[in-house]
Each structure stands twice: as C-alpha cells, then as structure tokens.
Amino acid sequence: MPERSGAGKVALVTGSTAGIGRAMALALAAEGFSVVLNGRRAEAEAKAALSEVRSAGGDENSCIYARADVSLEAGREALFEAVRARFGRLDVLVNNAGISTEGRRDMLDLTEEAMLRVLRTNLIGPFLLSSRFSDLLMNGEGARYMVNISSISAYLPSVNRADYCLSKAGMAMMTKLFAARLAPYGVRVFEIRPGIVRTDMTAPVAERYDRLIDAGLLPLGRWGEPGDVARALVAVVRGHHDYSTGEVINVDGGFQISRGAL
Ligand code: NAD
Numbered sequence: 001m002p003e004r005s006g007a008g009k010v011a012l013v014t015g016s017t018a019g020i021g022r023a024m025a026l027a028l029a030a031e032g033f034s035v036v037l038n039g040r041r042a043e044a045e046a047k048a049a050l051s052e053v054r055s056a057g058g059d060e061n062s063c064i065y066a067r068a069d070v071s072l073e074a075g076r077e078a079l080f081e082a083v084r085a086r087f088g089r090l091d092v093l094v095n096n097a098g099i100s101t102e103g104r105r106d107m108l109d110l111t112e113e114a115m116l117r118v119l120r121t122n123l124i125g126p127f128l129l130s131s132r133f134s135d136l137l138m139n140g141e142g143a144r145y146m147v148n149i150s151s152i153s154a155y156l157p158s159v160n161r162a163d164y165c166l167s168k169a170g171m172a173m174m175t176k177l178f179a180a181r182l183a184p185y186g187v188r189v190f191e192i193r194p195g196i197v198r199t200d201m202t203a204p205v206a207e208r209y210d211r212l213i214d215a216g217l218l219p220l221g222r223w224g225e226p227g228d229v230a231r232a233l234v235a236v237v238r239g240h241h242d243y244s245t246g247e248v249i250n251v252d253g254g255f256q257i258s259r260g261a262l
Pocket residue numbers: 014015016017018019020021038039040068069070071072096097098099121149150151152193194195196197198199200201202
C-alpha cells in the first residue's frame with residue numbers, strides 16, 4: 001500500500017464535530033493525519049465525533065479534541081496551545097467553523113451586533129487564527145496547506161444574508177492574502193467554495209432548497225454532501241494541486257455556471 005499523504009503529519013479542522021468539518025476530519029484521519037478536532041461544545045458532547053475519527057485513523061492517539069471558540073482571542077490561543085503542546089507542529093489548517101445569518105433579516109435592518117457576530121466567527125476569527133498558526137506552518141517540513149471553507153455566497157449576493165455574504169467574500173481575499181504571504185515558505189493556500197450541502201446549517205431551509213434543486217437550480221441535479229467537500233480537500237492534501245496557490249475550488253454541483261439565455 002502506498003504511504004498515506006498524512007503519515008506523521010498533523011491537521012486541524014475548526015468546527016469539526018458535525019457537518020462538513022466532521023467529514024473532512026474523517027477523511028484526513030483516513031489519509032493518516034493526526035487530527036485536531038475543534039468545537040465550542042464540552043468534550044463529552046464531542047465523544048461520538050472523536051471516536052469516529054479515531055477509528056478512521058486506526059489509532060487511539062491519532063485524534064484529540066480541543067474545545068475553543070475561534071471567534072474569541074482566548075479561544076484561538078487555547079487552540080494554538082493545544083496543538084503546540086500535543087504535537088508541536090501543524091501541516092494542514094482547515095478554517096471551516098462558521099455560522100449563518102440569524103433570522104435572515106433584510107440587509108437594511110442588519111444591526112452592528114448581528115454583523116459583528118458573523119464576521120468575528122466567519123472572517124476575523126479565521127484570519128487571526130491563521131496568523132497565529134503561520135509560524136508553525138511556515139517553519140514545517142514537506143507539503144503544508146491552509147484551506148478555507150467559504151461558500152458560493154462569496155460572490156452571490158443574498159440580500160437577506162448580507163453579513164454571511166460579506167464574511168465569505170472577505171474569506172476569498174483572506175485566501176489570496178495568505179497565499180501571497182506564505183508562498184515563499186512553501187505553504188499552499190486554497191479556498192473551497194461549497195454550494196448547497198446537507199448539514200445542520202441548511203436543515204432549516206431544506207424544503208426550499210429541495211424545490212429549487214428539483215426545478216433545475218444545479219446542473220448536477222442533487223444536493224452536495226459533506227463527503228463531496230472532504231474529497232476536494234483530500235485532493236489538495238495529496239498534492240494534486242501543488243502547482244497552484246490562492247486558488248478557488250468550487251464544490252457546488254456546477255452552480256457557478258451561468259445558464260442565462262442570451
Ligand atoms: P454546521 O453548522 O453543521 O457546522 C459548523 C460547525 O462549526 C459546527 O460544528 C459549529 O459548532 C462550529 N462552530 C461555529 N462557530 C464556531 C466557533 N466560533 N468556534 C468553533 N466552532 C464553531 O455547518 P456546515 O454546513 O458543516 O458548515 C461548515 C462550513 O461550511 C461553514 O463555514 C459554512 O459557512 C460553510 N458552508 C456550508 C454550506 C452548506 O450548504 N452547508 C455551504 C457553503 C459553505
């Protein structure tokens with residue numbers, strides 16, 4: 001069997017006890033990475049994810065859970081310390097933790113507090129966390145990656161989710177910034193842009209998306225699954241995109257293809 005791409009390496013996936021993050025953590029463990037799971041919940045509530053990822057990695061020691069809120073400086077610091085103390089290195093940082101708009105308010109009614117909540121979690125937190133981990137990434141050996149999970153909302157305006165759209169558009173620039181800053185150190189930076197993926201985040205609007213997909217919204221005609229995003233990440237960490245950095249990988253069933261008739 002060929003050596004797995006993650007053998008002897010460490011990956012951190014933020015917001016990884018559920019949804020897309022959990023699928024990516026499982027895929028990275030299957031690739032042989034030691035995986036740092038992260039979430040805001042107490043460790044007891046992350047037990048299922050932890051044991052699932054440990055079995056995927058085939059090793060009890062291959063996965064730890066670090067409870068931390070990435071939107072808070074203390075949380076980011078705790079996460080950094082957990083990784084440094086346990087492993088002393090980081091090869092893959094996946095900025096996945098994210099929240100949706102609260103209540104889908106019209107953009108003209110957005111409050112500063114609501115905007116800051118989304119921006120702190122989806123953009124400012126990931127940016128500062130990436131800065132904090134940059135030394136470890138830059139000074140490592142072999143292939144190292146940062147992967148930011150944005151959204152089709154990075155380019156698609158939804159007037160009742162302006163805060164979310166702004167945060168994801170910001171993440172697109174964050175990807176380019178870190179790609180430029182870390183390229184001299186051999187760290188590649190990617191943005192994965194999922195479309196409509198079946199997770200807790202989309203559960204409240206699932207029926208609406210079902211109707212839109214049935215009506216032909218997506219060229220590939222089906223919901224995205226967390227595994228679709230995880231497979232795109234695996235291609236990155238296996239080095240299949242190694243002559244690229246700052247690149248966007250759309251995982252959206254073809255949503256970004258404009259099909260307007262001329
Ligand atoms: P989810 O709600 O299932 O998972 C998000 C995870 O992030 C949760 O486990 C949550 O607890 C965690 N999280 C939230 N805030 C956090 C914080 N401050 N600190 C640490 N952890 C935190 O949603 P998901 O669909 O799996 O979303 C994952 C990422 O994918 C998000 O960034 C989301 O914006 C993005 N995305 C999702 C979709 C979709 O259709 N589901 C589409 C495009 C992009």
